[in-house]
Ligand SMILES: Cc1cc2nc3c(=O)[nH]c(=O)nc-3n(C[C@H](O)[C@H](O)[C@H](O)COP(=O)(O)OP(=O)(O)OC[C@H]3O[C@@H](n4cnc5c(N)ncnc54)[C@H](O)[C@@H]3O)c2cc1C
């Protein structure tokens with residue numbers, strides 16, 4: 001067996017590695033840092049199991065939306081400390097409190113973001129926040145299956161391709177399994193993040209113990225950036241988008257894994273029982289009570305199991321129904337994959353030659369463009385706040 005699935009479609013979901021009965025599969029980095037499975041021919045027995053569990057070879061069933069809400073955690077602290085509305089934490093906490101187990105991404109080691117198993121409420125904090133990098137699953141799927149077989153409720157939170165990998169690996173439906181998938185732009189390989197941290201933190205790099213990609217201030221929408229903390233939670237380095245160029249490149253699809261640009265999960269039908277994403281109420285018109293600016297999410301319920309989980313936490317969240325068609329209209333990643341940035345190939349050439357530092361001029365050029373667009377939007381918004389001007393402009397555009 002040479003190739004499990006076409007390399008350009010592989011999402012590095014680890015399903016094949018976990019399924020292989022002879023431990024013949026390793027995931028190895030290419031020159032960009034993207035992980036791909038490599039089969040050891042001498043121990044492979046050609047059983048074909050890796051292809052049976054691979055979601056590229058056997059695509060999973062996708063579910064159409066059953067209910068859709070804009071929502072956030074009723075507990076303000078839960079909302080404040082999450083990337084968006086804090087719903088992943090509410091759902092995870094509920095499962096753990098009832099004796100279940102959560103599998104989610106932790107950035108407690110900044111240089112090695114990975115999925116971990118959590119069965120204590122105190123350990124849930126590390127799962128909070130979106131880590132804008134590929135999270136490694138390792139051999140965790142075997143443990144996940146053991147938890148399911150032991151009858152414990154299990155919730156897996158991850159990107160849709162990871163959820164597809166878990167479903168593929170399990171190969172049957174367990175009634176005690178709950179999958180939460182995130183609306184997803186794409187993921188950069190860890191090598192890019194590590195190189196960026198070293199570039200920005202310089203001599204202080206060894207002090208960095210954890211990393212964050214969004215920050216919130218009371219009453220404000222979350223801000224994208226890169227923030228590196230030491231072991232005591234003190235900031236070693238931090239800056240905001242767009243001058244922070246890892247965040248800038250991430251938002252611009254400059255350095256994702258190649259398969260993200262043809263992602264089969266960037267569509268309205270979903271692989272998770274529940275889907276979570278950001279809801280940006282930019283015009284301030286969303287019909288929710290207080291605390292809107294501290295982060296609100298799209299909550300999309302796709303299965304009967306998702307409905308049950310939603311009903312279980314109904315008292316712990318603030319939510320109102322919202323048409324799914326509005327979500328798909330607002331959020332591009334519910335209808336199509338992110339297009340590769342025009343300078344992406346240049347980025348990679350420079351990165352491979354000299355690391356993140358060598359890509360600075362490419363990213364600085366993009367920053368200028370982003371700043372221009374931000375300014376244009378601000379001017380537009382300011383114009384539209386003057387009522388008679390808005391009417392006048394609407395009349396002109398209507399006539400022409
Ligand atoms: C790589 C990535 C890209 C995203 N792109 C978009 C987008 O384009 N549009 C959009 O609307 N929303 C996107 N999101 C989702 C968004 O950032 C929030 O995670 C989501 O709204 C849920 O917010 P929350 O406050 O409930 O949970 P959070 O506090 O954000 O918790 C997030 C949960 O996601 C899991 N998680 C965090 N990082 C990763 C990772 N790297 N890989 C797998 N699982 C992870 C954690 O286990 C945790 O349980 C993305 C998330 C990630 C991780």
Ligand code: SF4
Pocket residue numbers: 001019020021022023024025039043044045046047048049050051
């Ligand atoms: S064919 Fe079987 S033994 Fe060979 S790599 Fe795949 S799962 Fe492992």
Ligand code: SF4
Pocket residue numbers: 004005009010011012013014015016017037050053054055056057165
């Ligand atoms: S199972 Fe996942 S990691 Fe393995 S080849 Fe398929 S997509 Fe890649």
Ligand code: SF4
Pocket residue numbers: 011159160161162184185186187259260261263264265266
């Ligand atoms: S864009 Fe698609 S392939 Fe890439 S990480 Fe997200 S779900 Fe996976």
